Amino acid sequence: MDTIDIYMAKGLSKLGLLEEFKLHSITHHWKDVVGPVIAAHTRIIDIKPPHIIISADTSQWMQEIKMSQKRILQHINDYYKSEIITDMRLIMHRQSYVKANPQEPLDFEIKKKANGFINRGNISISDEDMENIDTLVDNAKDKKLKDAFRTLLINRRKKEIHLEKQGFHRCHRCHVLMERNTTYCVSCEYDIARAKIKRIKEYVRKYPYCKYNDCMPHVPCSFIEFATAVRELIYFYLDKIYKGSTSRNHMYMAAMLITHKRPEELTDQHVINLCHKYRSKFLSEEKQKEINALRGFNEWEDIPEEIKE
Secondary structure, eight states: OOOHHHHHHHHHTTTEEEEHHHGGGGGGGHHHHHHHHHHHHHEEEEEEEEEEEEEEEEEHHHHHHHHTTHHHHHHHHHHTTTTOOOEEEEEOOOOOOOOOOOTTTHHHHHHHHTTTTTOGOOOOHHHHHHHHHHHTTOOOOOOOHHHHHHHHHHHHHHHHHHHHHTOEEEEETTTOEEEESSSSHHHHHHHHHHHHHHHHHHHHHTTOOOHHHHTTTOOOOOOHHHHHHHHHHHHHHHHHHHHTTOHHHHHHHHHHHHHHOOGOOOOOHHHHHHHHHHHHHOHHHHHHHIIIIIISSSSSSSHHHHOOO
């Protein structure tokens, strides 16, 4: 006799949801995938191969996850037994805190949760909803499986009706029900914001000396969005320089992003001094001497002797 897991797999396959179910099953095994310490401070927000969005509860843990990104991606793909996730996006987990009220009993949170149980017997479903549910389960040949999924879909629709009556509404982009009073859910807000940052960065890469007023006519954005895009690009090129890159392109891009000066307004000496300043903060003295001696300035011409020292 087939087990409930087999029935579920068959039913999800019939409904075209099996792959989606397998993809999101990692959320139930997150502790085993990344370990109990990281799992205690992170959670999966969304998975859309090749991307995964993870939230961290503090900025310190965001930095920790970023530093361990390669290892975590490896563990995730080991879970899937295939390299389907290649990019990890990190966001800060938003929390709301209820201020302590001396008049409020200590079991306040328990009472709130107790009041949140749904009495599905008092919720009715429209004929249109029932027709849609029957259409979804119509392809299932096994009667037990068909009845089980019909009940599951009915209960899910009743829960949605209950949440809508409690003030929940759907995200205008992904249509998930949410309590927050915004047009988009957190995940969609993040996707939209990152898409705009990406467009700004594409423009700034072409004109790294541009200022906010120069960018606005081409990519409408707020000053904070523009500043974020520029800051990320500066970090990108400074990271190359930190790690010893002496590429003329990397060094000039960093200098133009920091100073907002055009290439013709910069001199080789200015660029070298600027990049040397940032590189020296990261590299050891021995490594710095090695770069300077072996390949630090060999692609520059007519460099004054005092700059080489």
